[in-house]
Amino acid sequence: MKKLISDLIKKTCENFDVIIDNQDIEIDRPKALDHGDFSTNIALKLSKQLRQKPREIADQFVKFIGSHSLFSQLEIAGPGFINFFLSSEGRVAQLNEIFSKRECYGHNDSGGQQSLQIEFVSANPTGPLHIGHGRGAAIGDCLARIFSANGWRVTKEFYYNDAGAQINNLALSVQARLKNISPNDADFPEDGYRGDYIVDIAESYTQKHSITVDGKIYKASGDIDDLKNIKEFSIAFLRNEQNQDLANFRTTFDVFTLESSFYENDQIKSVVQNIKNNNYTFEKDNALWLKTTEFGDDKDRVMQKSDGSYTYFVPDVVYHKNKWERGFIRVINEQGADHHSTITRVRAGLQALNIGIPKDWPEYVLHQMVTVTKNNEEVKISKRAGSYVTLSDLISEVGCDATRYFLISRKADSQLVFDIDLAKSNSNENPVYYIQYAHARICAVLSQAKQSAQNISVQDIERLTTKNELQLIKKIIEFPDIVLLAATEKSPHYLATYLKDLASDFHSYYNESKFLIDDANLKKSRITLITAIAIVIQNGLSLLGISAPEKM
């Protein structure tokens, strides 16, 4: 429909010999009902070029376009907007699309089935997942669903930093617990992890448990002095726990990549050598530096320390080279904003390889911190101190649906406050129930109408004339735009906001109008409308990984 309108405008411009950019044609969905179903600001934009008043230009456009069967009228409003009002034929055409596409309504093929990877969560295997990881999981998983719906072939990936110093700290912490050294003792590792979960790992280790992760079996020997075994078992234990938490959060991954795998076969060495050969390095103070300043950084960074080991971002560069070689046209990394400084370094490293990677590859979605409050006090999230709110606690207390909704309903780059007490005690007031309730209400009506969603046919909907009805029709035919917007802006929260608005419009309608009425014709029209609404709510919730119950 938008395409149709912009073609009409293009044709008009050609007729008047006006030269325009395709980008200059903006088709909007006005928020006010009496501003029509679509609007364009083309006349305002052309005002300067044509040296005419916007309303005069708009008038010529409207006269040229004339009448069209899909529109009941075109109107010039405000400073010079042209508003398009759908005719009932136009509405029928739009509603037919909903019923013919069903669970695919709203989807598009803008991605052209190209391959896209989204990496998210990527928590270190040094502790349980906390609420911050939950935000990453929710945003990343929703983005994956959204991009699939936009015609991308999506791979969801989790990267484990299982090779750094913090892993040694983990092993040492578990070993200390095995030796009955408590975190308060002076002997406890200085940078050790002090949380109670370390005790759980130690106990499991003592009992010689076996854990299977990603198809591999890890067996605890129970030997207190076997640090290598303690390390491997601890990682397996925590990875397994993280995967379970994520599964309970309806978040799954296609690929798990381990940082340790890049230390095999001299992969890091050869990448560093390539960068060296390309003259993007220099030696200073007995260390090897990367000239990141040539790629926009404010100072150069050490790649290889004087002791011969590599700094943390070097494996990241290798990992991203690996992603590139796997053929991903686009890679989106969802991370906490506290890691934003790595963006420049990773991109710089990839540029220094000189293998044709675009400057702005990979892309990043950064989410800001989640603050947790309980009893009106902030709960500090500190893994080392052992006090934090785990994702698993949150899911069991608040529920998967509500937690997911809450964590994606705000844009990623603003900080959010998660009030545990509110989420727990007043869980019925959580907005997600509001949306699900609208769906459940429709299902109840349909079941009493003995109306299966399968045999609806859109026919005459001229009887749908109330303000609520027109508003709802306008809203549901807007859905495909929102799906596209959420992808282009990499922002799932647009869907959350949209669904809440749609549910609100429906609840108003529900209170105003009855559906199971004697007037068979009107009844049929209304049933058609609410069935379409149910389809849209289902599709929208599905893109957010939230269930759409038929009864509540």
Add this chain to the structure above:
RNA sequence: CUGCCCGUAGCUCAACUGGAUAGAGCAACGGCCUUCUAAGCCGUAGGUUACAGGUUCGAUUCCUGUCGGGCAGGCCA
């Protein structure tokens, strides 16, 4: 000191990326269940969009500066 993010109703947040009268939910007040699910609806009240300039037909949105909050700035990860 430098870079990035944020600042909107008492609180938590939106605002279709520059559009028309800045909107929801909590909290407050007043109404609506004999009728398809009241986890709902309707109404009242609540705003100098942190502040000061600039850009233009038009700014919560873009630019500059100031103030305030957060996060980074390591041969830690």
